[in-house]
Amino acid sequence: PKRKQYTPTGTVISGLGEGRYYMSIPHYREQFDNLLGFVPFPGTLNIRLDPASIQAREEVEHIEWFEIPGFTADERTFGGVRALPCRIRGNECAMVEPSRTHYPTDIVEVISELELRKILNLNDNDAIEVEICHD
Numbered sequence: 167p168k169r170k171q172y173t174p175t176g177t178v179i180s181g182l183g184e185g186r187y188y189m190s191i192p193h194y195r196e197q198f199d200n201l202l203g204f205v206p207f208p209g210t211l212n213i214r215l216d217p218a219s220i221q222a223r224e225e226v227e228h229i230e231w232f233e234i235p236g237f238t239a240d241e242r243t244f245g246g247v248r249a250l251p252c253r254i255r256g257n258e259c260a261m262v263e264p265s266r267t268h269y270p271t272d273i274v275e276v277i278s279e280l281e282l283r284k285i286l287n288l289n290d291n292d293a294i295e296v297e298i299c300h301d
Contacts, residue, residue, distance in 0.1 A: 170300050171297065171300075172222045172225060172226055172297075172300070173295050174215050174216075174219035174222040174223055174226075174274070174295070174296050174298070175215070175216050175293065175294065175295045176214050176215040176219060176293075176296075177213065177291050177292065177293055178211065178213060178283070178289065178291065179212045179213065179214045180212065181210060181212035185209055185210030185212070185277075186209040188247075189206045189208040191239070193239060194206075197234040198249065201234065202232065202251060202258075203258075205279060207277070207278060207280055207282075209281065211254075211259075211275070211294075212273060212274075213274050213296065214272055214273050215272045215273070217272075220271060220272055222298075223271060223272075224271070226250060229250060229298070231248035231249060231263075232248060232250070232251075233246060233248050234247045234248070234249065245264055245265040246265040247263065247264050248265070249262045249263075250263075250298060251298075252296050252298045252299075253296075253297045253299075254278070255286055255295075257282065257285070259276045259277060259282065260276065260277050260278075261274050261275065262275050263275070
């Protein structure tokens with residue numbers, strides 16, 4: 167069967183800075199490395215989806231995401247995260263969604279081994295396309 171491809175598009179936005187914090191926690195970093203094959207750059211690329219892409223975002227809900235269960239460290243409880251491998255301009259990345267997200271469905275967070283903003287020279291409001299391939 168042909169691989170189904172979703173390519174939601176949107177614009178780059180500034181996040182709340184929470185992604186940076188969570189991506190610096192060793193347990194998450196190890197889990198992402200195990201599941202995705204890369205240690206994420208400490209930060210996320212936040213994308214506000216175009217209205218037409220919100221449908222694609224809802225369709226990928228039914229794809230099998232990688233699950234990282236919640237855990238406790240230093241007497242704090244950290245929620246689970248799910249990750250969906252994707253690519254942006256040829257770079258391996260993953261869409262991540264914390265189980266306790268503060269974002270509406272039109273915003274997605276992407277992690278990568280590289281600092282995407284820097285290597286792709288991205289600024290707020292730049293148009294971006296996310297490629298999600300699925301069998």
